[in-house]
Amino acid sequence: MKILYGMQRPDEGEIRVNGSPVAFHTPADAIAAGIGMVHQHFMLADNLTVLENVVLGSEPRRAGIALDIAAARKKIKEISDAYGLGVRPDVPVEELGVGDRQRVEILKVLYRGARILILDEPTAVLVPHEVEELFDNLRGLVREGLTILFISHKLDEVLRVADEITVIRRGTTVATVNPKDVTSRKLAELMVGSELPSPETRESTVTDVVALSVRDLTVRTADGRPVVENVSFDIRKGEVLGIAGVEGNGQAELVEAIMGMRPCEVGTLTLGGVDISRWSTLKRRAGGIGYIPEDRHRHGLLLESPLWENRILGHQTRRPNVKGPWIDRAGARADTRRIVEEYDVRTPGIDVDAAALSGGNQQKLIVGREMSGDPVLLIASHPTRGVDVGAQAAIWDHLRTARAAGLAVLLISADLDELIGLSDTLKVILRGRIVADVDPANVTPEQLGSAMTGAGEGV
Amino acid sequence: MSGRTSEYGGFLDRMLGRVRLGGWLAVAAPVIAVVFAVLITSVVLLAAGKDPVEAFTTLADYGTQPRSMALILNTGVMYYISALAVAVGFRMNLFNIGVDGQYRLAAVVAAGLGGAAVVPGVLNLVLVVVVAVLVGALWSAIAGLLRVYRGVSEVISTIMLNAIATGFGSWLVTEHLGVLTGNDLGTRPIPDDAHMPGIPLIAGSPVLVNGFIVVAVLLGIAYWVVLNRTRFGFELRATGKSESAAVASGVSVKKMIIVTMVMSGAVAGLIGMPELLGASYKYSNNFPAGLGFTGIAIALLGRNSPVGMAVGALLWSFLDNSSNQLQLLDISKEIVQIMQGVVVLSVIVAYELVHRYRLVAEQRRVSRELAAPQQAPKAEAAA
Known part of the structure; x- marks a missing residue:
């Protein structure tokens, strides 16, 4: 995941985006290739508004110097409406709930033109109804032709939202399965691995103290x-x-x-x-x-x-x-x-x-x-x-x-x-x-x- | 971000001397730095159409005369105490920028009290010193408390407290403690029996060396002993190196912040004492200002080591005292400030270079001495 987002370099192997091999040295390279990452821990400035957070680092300019707030607002509105994110651009981030903040994070990467989204444990911080909303948003994004890489430990969620599941254990790919063909029990086995050794029999040293x-x-x-x-x-x-x-x-x-x-x-x-x-x-x-x-x-x-x-x-x-x-x-x-x-x-x-x-x-x-x-x-x-x-x-x-x-x-x-x-x-x-x-x-x-x-x- | 430096302590740690260099490398860095500073200064002198050799010879000549040596020591004593005050904080990642305000406020209050001569003789001298230490400690404690209970960065709060100390100090002098001598407004002079006696340390010098040089040396030794030989010092250094590891080891970081700020301020309270009890005997508009900032530069220069800071303080004091001589050669005395700045910068750069060299060398040495192949320490980060 860090490699995909350009934060770390692979020792071997290659990454292809839309069929062509790429090499990322920094996250900026990944962003340029249309890959956006939504971090588990939000990276937002609380005291700035949604709009300011979204444009931070890629501000639209007017005449080279002045900030073009109006254009930014228009673009944010467009993206928000197109994917049904329902983001209000002028609210300070500190007033938003966790679910809203996550949508701002998603909007932030979309604003930078990402077509491939990496979501790292996105549900870890959400309560159940927020998870539902997130999944609705994700389905909307997929309908619009975006690709989403959803990383999670929670099997039921993966089964519900994914079109294809790849199981990774200790850094290697164990299996790639179709969610229609597996049960969560089967998935758990894949995740845990069934090559567990028989526990060694030995004397118990447990005392009563x-x-x-x-x-x-x-x-x-x-x-x-x-x-x-x-x-x-x-x-x-x-x-x-x-x-x-x-x-x-x-x-x-x-x-x-x-x-x-x-x-x-x-x-x-x-x-x-x-x-x-x-x-x-x-x-x-x-x-x-x-x-x-x-x-x-x-x-x-x-x-x-x-x-x-x-x-x-x-x-x-x-x-x-x-x-x-x-x-x-x-x-x-x-x-x-x-x-x-x-x-x-x-x-x-x-x-x-x-x-x-x-x-x-x-x-x-x-x-x-x-x-x-x-x-x-x-x-x-x-x-x-x-x-x-x-x-x-x-x-x-x-x-x-x-x-x-x-x-x-x-x-x-x-x-x-x-x-x-x-x-x-x-x-x-x-x-x-x-x-x-x-x-x-x-x-x-x-x-x-x-x-x-x-x-x-x-x- | 890149992970190249983050695992290994930051550049800041190295800049503040929280990373040690062993053996000859510890000597290499300052030598490289001074040579580099001399080179840069020479270039500047040449560009100004002056002869660098002549300039440096003049400086050296002046610095080796007995009278100038005594003067250099006297200024150096104040610089050194100031550097110690700053360094106590630096070792724990605390930037006490407020040393300047702390010593000036301490000097005002102590001077006022000393001038009133509430107690006689040596007792008065002791009282003045104790009060200065207390005022410095209390003023600095404000920043410590703000940091612990309100999360206010001590950098910001101490800078603001400096401004308040300036205003508060002049108010005390004008409204309460000051007496007008000619057109100089200052506190009442401290009576003769409470003066710090000078020491005829340098033969042939008409100027005596300030008695506080003894205090400064003792402070330097105490600084080293407390930091390197006591449990408190260990906890302080551990907190400076890794706050998370300190917390996991049971160090109360909040307590450490307050105690360290108080200690730093207490030492800061002493900065003005050599001047107050050994030279001017009163606080007036001529009282030296800005010593706290000089202390920051010297702490950086000496990398918080008691000996390094002593050398740094003397170097700084030498340059300050001898700068006037350059005017005889029609060279602007400000060239000295360029040199001081370059020395500090080159020390930081030189240590960075030497540190990188040492890092690679040590890892290579460890893997060579262990026949077993070393795996890359980052292998686990990929998870």
């Missing part, structure tokens, strides 16, 4: 939309609790709420019998929560700091990193060497910047760091994303060992092999709610896939 207890947790976005709703679960010592779900269904928000990075007014969190709902992130970390973040570059590392300073990050209140208010350089450095050794971080030394390591080695450093200091609970968010196979196996081993030693693990992953292979208990999250409990020992991909994508109700 509850490490983390989550009760009725609800997280809302700034505009009050719930992204996590009434989530409750217990993780016992020695248990790996897996959360399965298509990305963007509230997993990230759930993790941030447990870490205290995101305020949650509703619900209680209890760690080892102590109510931690009002604790700061620092106190929660010091209280024994380890955190392997989903995006290691944004949340897990200081890329331009040496490894030993990264060892301190998130553990800056504890030995061996500090003595009172002072950084204990010797202690931190010695412990970084230990992590490098024990977790097989391939690096020439602990003074190189974290950015110089490969993704797998960065991740091993993070895993080693978060396992240090005897955590009670480890939150592992996509712990093996973007790492090579060797590092992946090593990280899995470390998680298993820690679990055997009595660590409670909350595992969030999009990788079903990983979830089924590691979890003792598996819960499925959909639109911010826990919708199913699954036994990882005898779950079928069909069941998991259906539950994850909401194709079938319940298991």
